[in-house]
Amino acid sequence: MSEERPRQRTPWPPVPTEPPTPHAQAPGPGTKLQVHYDECFGCGELDGGLHMRSTVGEHAHVHAEFTVTEAHQGAPGLAHGGLLACAFDEALGSAVGNLLQRPAVTGKLETDFLRPVPVGSTLFITAKLDGTAGRKIYASADGRLDSADGPIAVRARALFVEVAFEHFTSHGYADAMERFRRTRPQTWDINP
Numbered sequence: 001m002s003e004e005r006p007r008q009r010t011p012w013p014p015v016p017t018e019p020p021t022p023h024a025q026a027p028g029p030g031t032k033l034q035v036h037y038d039e040c041f042g043c044g045e046l047d048g049g050l051h052m053r054s055t056v057g058e059h060a061h062v063h064a065e066f067t068v069t070e071a072h073q074g075a076p077g078l079a080h081g082g083l084l085a086c087a088f089d090e091a092l093g094s095a096v097g098n099l100l101q102r103p104a105v106t107g108k109l110e111t112d113f114l115r116p117v118p119v120g121s122t123l124f125i126t127a128k129l130d131g132t133a134g135r136k137i138y139a140s141a142d143g144r145l146d147s148a149d150g151p152i153a154v155r156a157r158a159l160f161v162e163v164a165f166e167h168f169t170s171h172g173y174a175d176a177m178e179r180f181r182r183t184r185p186q187t188w189d190i191n192p
């Protein structure tokens with residue numbers, strides 16, 4: 001189960017990109033990121049949610065931790081892969097949204113599950129921005145077992161696509177922007 005084991009991987013990002021430039025008002029290293037929406041399954045306050053919290057690291061990285069509980073099992077004593085993918089979606093989305101301050105949704109999310117993740121373990125996830133190409137934002141993340149320098153258990157790569165705020169109001173709740181602002185008043189006053 002060495003993390004050096006070669007795996008067939010396609011080039012990433014898959015298209016030519018610009019370097020990702022954090023927004024001038026992006027939170028700096030050490031900032032503990034706020035919940036972006038209090039009913040979010042990943043970071044919100046919902047019973048049964050993942051309750052993930054993220055912190056901005058150096059070099060436009062975002063660090064998140066996800067502790068696997070009995071409520072997250074797939075096989076006995078082991079995390080469900082789909083739930084792990086969800087934790088990565090949250091960490092990657094948090095990096096994209098907070099560092100670029102651009103509203104974006106996940107268009108594609110790819111995960112490599114390299115090691116089993118047992119109940120009681122904590123995944124230390126580091127997400128980073130890899131490049132942008134117009135509305136397309138590429139990001140990737142590693143999840144290490146039980147410490148920031150533990151073995152990599154899960155890797156993920158994602159494409160986020162920037163959307164207008166109308167994406168949320170026309171496909172979700174009509175009052176989506178009020179709901180976002182109720183949780184984080186200033187963030188959603190930015191112009192996309």
Ligand SMILES: CCCCCCCCCCCCCC(=O)SCCNC(=O)CCNC(=O)[C@H](O)C(C)(C)COP(=O)(O)OP(=O)(O)OC[C@H]1O[C@@H](n2cnc3c(N)ncnc32)[C@H](O)[C@@H]1OP(=O)(O)O
Binds near residue numbers: 042094097102103135
């Ligand atoms: C702002 C402050 C934020 C604060 C913090 C926030 C934290 C958030 C944390 C939350 C975390 C949780 C986050 C969540 O859970 S987000 C929820 C899960 N995601 C969704 O619901 C998204 C559903 N999909 C859509 O709405 C549309 O399909 C989108 C908007 C994605 C694109 O439809 P649209 O009609 O608008 O655009 P387009 O189709 O012309 O595509 C545009 C470009 O993208 C390329 N493309 C698209 N899809 C794929 C694909 N699968 N593989 C490869 N490429 C793909 C496409 O080829 C094109 O490229 P090009 O031809 O231009 O070269």
